[in-house]
Amino acid sequence: MAQHVGIDLGTTLSGLAYLKGDGTPEIVPNSDGERLTPSVVYFDAHEDVKLVGSAARDGGDPERTIFQIKRYMDDPDHVLEIDGKKWTPAEISALILSKLKRDCEKIIGEIRDVVITVPANFNELARKSTIAAAEMAGMKVKRLVNEPTAAAVYYAQTQNVQGRVLVFDMGGGTLDVTILEVKGGSIRILTSEGARHLGGGNLDDLLVTAFEEQYRAQTGQGLYTDERHRRRILQSAEDAKKMLSKLQRVNDTVANDQNSGLARIDLTREGFEGLIRKMLTRTVLLVEQALDSAGLKVSEVDHVVLVGGSTRIPKVKKVLEKFFGKTPKSCGNVDECVALGAALFAKSSAKIQEVCNASYGTLAMIYNAATGEEKVANSVVIPKNTVIPCSRSQVYQTSEDNEKVIEVDITQGEDEDPRFVDVIGRLTLEVPPNRPKGCEVEVTFSYDENQRVQARVLDKASGRVKEVAVTYRGAGVLSEEELQRRSQHLRAMRIE
Amino acid sequence: MSSKSVPEKPARRISEGSVLEKVAKGEKMVDAGKSPKVVAKAEKKVSAEVLCGIQPKMGKAEVGARLKLLYRRYNRGASSLDAKMRAESETMLDAIVEVREKFFGEI
Ligand SMILES: Nc1ncnc2c1ncn2[C@@H]1O[C@H](COP(=O)(O)OP(=O)(O)OP(=O)(O)O)[C@@H](O)[C@H]1O
Ligand SMILES: [Mg+2]
Numbered sequence: 216m217a218q219h220v221g222i223d224l225g226t227t228l229s230g231l232a233y234l235k236g237d238g239t240p241e242i243v244p245n246s247d248g249e250r251l252t253p254s255v256v257y258f259d260a261h262e263d264v265k266l267v268g269s270a271a272r273d274g275g276d277p278e279r280t281i282f283q284i285k286r287y288m289d290d291p292d293h294v295l296e297i298d299g300k301k302w303t304p305a306e307i308s309a310l311i312l313s314k315l316k317r318d319c320e321k322i323i324g325e326i327r328d329v330v331i332t333v334p335a336n337f338n339e340l341a342r343k344s345t346i347a348a349a350e351m352a353g354m355k356v357k358r359l360v361n362e363p364t365a366a367a368v369y370y371a372q373t374q375n376v377q378g379r380v381l382v383f384d385m386g387g388g389t390l391d392v393t394i395l396e397v398k399g400g401s402i403r404i405l406t407s408e409g410a411r412h413l414g415g416g417n418l419d420d421l422l423v424t425a426f427e428e429q430y431r432a433q434t435g436q437g438l439y440t441d442e443r444h445r446r447r448i449l450q451s452a453e454d455a456k457k458m459l460s461k462l463q464r465v466n467d468t469v470a471n472d473q474n475s476g477l478a479r480i481d482l483t484r485e486g487f488e489g490l491i492r493k494m495l496t497r498t499v500l501l502v503e504q505a506l507d508s509a510g511l512k513v514s515e516v517d518h519v520v521l522v523g524g525s526t527r528i529p530k531v532k533k534v535l536e537k538f539f540g541k542t543p544k545s546c547g548n549v550d551e552c553v554a555l556g557a558a559l560f561a562k563s564s565a566k567i568q569e570v571c572n573a574s575y576g577t578l579a580m581i582y583n584a585a586t587g588e589e590k591v592a593n594s595v596v597i598p599k600n601t602v603i604p605c606s607r608s609q610v611y612q613t614s615e616d617n618e619k620v621i622e623v624d625i626t627q628g629e630d631e632d633p634r635f636v637d638v639i640g641r642l643t644l645e646v647p648p649n650r651p652k653g654c655e656v657e658v659t660f661s662y663d664e665n666q667r668v669q670a671r672v673l674d675k676a677s678g679r680v681k682e683v684a685v686t687y688r689g690a691g692v693l694s695e696e697e698l699q700r701r702s703q704h705l706r707a708m709r710i711e
Numbered sequence: 712m713s714s715k716s717v718p719e720k721p722a723r724r725i726s727e728g729s730v731l732e733k734v735a736k737g738e739k740m741v742d743a744g745k746s747p748k749v750v751a752k753a754e755k756k757v758s759a760e761v762l763c764g765i766q767p768k769m770g771k772a773e774v775g776a777r778l779k780l781l782y783r784r785y786n787r788g789a790s791s792l793d794a795k796m797r798a799e800s801e802t803m804l805d806a807i808v809e810v811r812e813k814f815f816g817e818i
Pocket of ligand 2: 223226362386387523
């Protein structure tokens with residue numbers, strides 16, 4: 216059985232790595248002979264087979280092809296219907312993971328326990344869905360690890376760096392910024408911040424708009440009317456984007472799907488940089504937020520490390536260079552280092568100190584003694600970036616006489632304003648009758664190294680206690696039974 | 712925060728279980744000075760500065776601090792479990808970038 220396996224389940228590309236006998240990580244190729252597998256699934260109309268990877272990406276009907284499912288892992292309402300059957304993002308991801316598992320097992324033997332990487336800002340639902348996807352694919356998730364943490368582990372080990380490292384990971388769908396400190400053989404994560412919709416895919420969308428504008432200017436017509444053609448344009452846009460990382464100018468000739476003639480698309484690097492400027496400003500805002508969270512000044516960062524395909528864009532490097540006043544270094548292997556780092560992490564997780572990904576707390580009436588005003592606010596018990604494992608308590612008072620039950624809403628998020636946090640659970644504790652208000656209630660949150668959260672409410676007067684694992688159980692999460700059923704179904708499926 | 716850290720000021724109390732409802736109704740939740748008056752107004756072409764609650768008398772440092780708070784808030788909002796909040800957050804993030812460019816120049 217293969218030991219220490221790491222999987223990067225990416226928005227555009229996924230990869231699996233394992234630790235060789237000598238302790239170095241290696242990427243395991245798929246059965247198509249590729250080191251990385253495009254995260255694309257194709258549902259064939261004639262044969263009962265799901266294609267995953269390049270064949271799916273380059274092949275047929277876009278209506279039957281699922282791209283970038285990872286962008287929806289945190290969306291409880293996202294369901295796809297194909298041939299009358301409904302698929303959740305977790306199930307689609309399970310198909311990608313199944314392909315990786317089945318193909319790689321032919322080379323390294325049975326794969327059971329794995330470390331899977333997720334963006335640092337993946338919410339509770341997305342993390343749960345990732346674990347469920349692995350289970351459906353017949354694997355057990357030993358640990359979920361944040362992508363930039365994995366990349367940093369790889370970078371620190373292979374480049375032998377020391378000091379404070381900022382990892383800037385811009386992939387296909389997300390941007391993650393992590394700051395960590397490397398001292399001797401150990402790594403301490405200081406903070407991880409992520410942004411949704413700040414990846415290469417979003418830049419492609421902007422380029423498609425530019426294609427459309429140029430096409431309309433020349434022909435007076437729209438560039439596409441159906442999804443199949445839009446996909447083609449999207450692919451051309453992505454190709455052009457990649458060329459612009461090397462060239463100053465690229466041209467392409469495109470037609471629409473209505474026979475309105477050809478148009479010559481002319482793009483310059485400068486024009487592209489103007490197009491993505493606002494996106495890049497957002498990336499700087501995220502870097503600033505990470506520095507702020509870690510309480511660091513720009514000058515206190517020793518190394519800036521680039522990870523993810525989108526960091527090949529020269530402007531991305533330039534913006535960071537200007538911001539930090541030093542040249543960012545490439546992780547070496549920008550596409551593979553997350554998977555490689557995950558395999559290293561599978562073995563050396565004990566030497567890596569991680570922090571809470573999010574703040575946890577409760578909703579409480581907060582009374583402002585100065586103004587006499589009362590309002591509901593989010594009261595944080597465990598702040599984000601607290602070193603894990605950890606446990607924190609906060610004492611509250613009941614606000615009414617004769618309360619029979621105490622209800623505690625469990626929140627995820629750091630904002631004081633309840634509108635900007637997610638309520639992910641509720642604890643209910645029955646208490647003895649006829650009590651005056653002002654009874655003390657202690658709320659404790661504990662956080663383990665798997666980023667699992669436990670909440671406990673203690674009514675101090677009666678000594679009654681209620682404890683729950685804090686997990687998001689809302690829409691989008693499969694029940695245990697359903698998970699089992701679908702796992703069986705998936706195992707019998709033809710996936711190539 | 713020790714287990715006996717009975718609240719400093721302001722005092723915190725757990726209400727009788729109706730907190731969720733209160734939040735949903737948004738009673739008194741808009742902290743006028745601090746929060747932008749939610750994005751519904753964005754459709755009426757409210758300027759980025761108004762959306763971000765930037766006042767003419769604010770200095771650069773104050774604007775910077777305000778943007779920092781808003782970015783943190785809405786970047787998180789962009790991956791909220793609530794679809795409405797995700798949409799609102801996108802509008803706000805655009806506005807934040809616009810204000811930043813205006814006050815601090817392009818990157
Ligand atoms: N030379 C290049 N210039 C610009 N962009 C590039 C280049 N090469 C790859 N990319 C972009 O990088 C992205 C893929 O990067 P990567 O493989 O790191 O992402 P991922 O791991 O699949 O996504 P994520 O980490 O967001 O889940 C794509 O959007 C791709 O277009
Ligand atoms: Mg990636």
